[in-house]
Amino acid sequence: MKKTFLALAMAALMSSSAMAGTKIGVSMALFDDNFLTVLRNGMIAQAKGMEGVELQVEDAQNDVAKQLDQIKNFAASGVAAIIVNPVDTSATQAMTDAAKAANIPLVYVNRQPINVDTLPDNQAFVASNxxxxxxxxxxxxxxxxxxxxxxxxxxxxxxxxxxxxxxxxxxxxxxxxxxxxxxxxxxxxxxxxxxxxxxxxxxxxxxxxxxxxxxxxxxxxxxxxxxxxxxxxxxxxxxxxxxxxxxxxxxxxxxxxxxxxxxxxxxxxQDAAGQGAGALDAAIKLSKGEKVDKKVYIPFQLVTPANIDKFLKKN
Missing domain, CATH: 3.40.50.2300 (Response regulator)
Structure with a gap:
């Protein structure tokens, strides 16, 4: 009986750890932005289709200091990975350093960090060129x-x-x-x-x-x-x-x-939903120790009155 109870307890602990291991912290520069809302919703929709993946999405309200605090808090809470849509792309080194110090994978999305060419092995950038x-x-x-x-x-x-x-x-x-x-x-x-x-x-x-x-x-x-x-x-x-x-x-x-x-x-x-989904995919792969390209680009496409019908339902 004791062995059975112990086995069940261990199984529950492992299950709990697995769930905790798939929690992703997301810091968005600003919720009150049409494009970034589509990006955020694309990420959330992607997560809903993945068993055991949980997102904690926070609004940095266009405040660099607030965003850095969010990243540090994510790291302290032991999330599996962090996704950042940076407020100020010239202020990303501190964010990279905070995630690196905690050994937590970090993915920048949509806005290119100033240090993109020197990102650590477990960090990446997902956007369009x-x-x-x-x-x-x-x-x-x-x-x-x-x-x-x-x-x-x-x-x-x-x-x-x-x-x-x-x-x-x-x-x-x-x-x-x-x-x-x-x-x-x-x-x-x-x-x-x-x-x-x-x-x-x-x-x-x-x-x-x-x-x-x-x-x-x-x-x-x-x-x-x-x-x-x-x-x-x-x-x-x-x-x-x-x-x-x-x-x-x-x-x-x-x-x-x-x-x-x-x-x-x-x-x-600019495929906002695609960028959001791509960032989540990269974050999960990095959290599992898998390799991801440092720069993941999703192509831009010109939209004119002649081809607008192709894009009306994309965003």
């Missing part, structure tokens, strides 16, 4: 301007958070397309400023640019939320959207609705 995003967007904007007969085009550029690698790279993509002769027209940047990925801030920024009175032919935004904010400002100023080319990145549902309405001309599909 940002060299594609701004490039696809800008080349399509150039094509549309050429089609409209605007060979010498004036353009405004809206940047995301300047501390964010994606914003830096997407803006660089725009300049590279111009510098490398990939643009079908001469593209002149009137001004470029950050609107911090925000629809409201983009609307205010676009209103200020419109008030300056300089003629412009296009707006290239680092993401869809800013593109939508710019569109709202232009419509409030009674600007005919048929006369302005607007580009964004992410292909969110709101952006696709704006495209269907004839306001947004181009966006780039």
């Amino acid at each position: 940002e060299e594609e995003s701004g490039t696809l967007e800008t080349i399509e904007v150039c094509r549309l301007l050429k089609e409209a007969g605007k060979d010498n085009a004036q353009v405004y550029v809206m940047m995301g958070e300047l501390s964010n690698q994606a914003a830096v790279q997407r803006t660089k993509d725009i300049h590279d397309v111009i510098a490398n002769g990939k643009c079908a027209v001469t593209l002149n940047i009137i001004d470029e400023q950050t609107a911090n990925w925000s629809r409201d801030q983009a609307q205010s920024l676009m209103t200020n640019w419109i008030s300056a009175g300089k003629p412009f032919d296009a707006v290239i935004a680092n993401n869809d939320e800013m593109a939508i904010g710019a569109i709202q400002a232009m419509k409030a100023a009674n600007i005919d959207m048929k006369n302005v080319v607007v580009g964004g990145v992410d292909a969110t549902q709101d952006a696709l609705a704006a495209m269907q309405a004839g306001d947004l001309d181009a966006t780039v599909f």
Whole structure:
């Protein structure tokens, strides 16, 4: 009887340890963001289909110090792995160090850490290659301007958070397309400023640019939320959207609705749900001691009115 009881107790302990071994801590930069919500939901949906996998998802509320505390708390609680969507990609070394010190696998998702090329063996980065995003967007904007007969085009550029690698790279993509002769027209940047990925801030920024009175032919935004904010400002100023080319990145549902309405001309599909699922998959593999590529890329895809039907149900 004692042996039976002992065997049952050991089995229960092992079962409990197995369950604890599949708990994944997730720190998201911000819950209140359309794209990141899709990414988070993709991760949660993936976890629901996996037996014994439990996610503890927390909102860093765009606070670097709060996010670092979340990672340290995850490590102290003994999670099997940690997934981080970093608030500030230039502040990721401390996060890497905290996870390394606790010997807990860590996966960065969507936003590239500054130390991506020197990550420890049990850490990885899952996202899409940002060299594609701004490039696809800008080349399509150039094509549309050429089609409209605007060979010498004036353009405004809206940047995301300047501390964010994606914003830096997407803006660089725009300049590279111009510098490398990939643009079908001469593209002149009137001004470029950050609107911090925000629809409201983009609307205010676009209103200020419109008030300056300089003629412009296009707006290239680092993401869809800013593109939508710019569109709202232009419509409030009674600007005919048929006369302005607007580009964004992410292909969110709101952006696709704006495209269907004839306001947004181009966006780039970034598979948010796919990134979330891919990050969870990498975290679980690392927690089991399996090897994962340091960089796992999920391709970007250009979205236009011609192929929008393929993307309407993806996000």
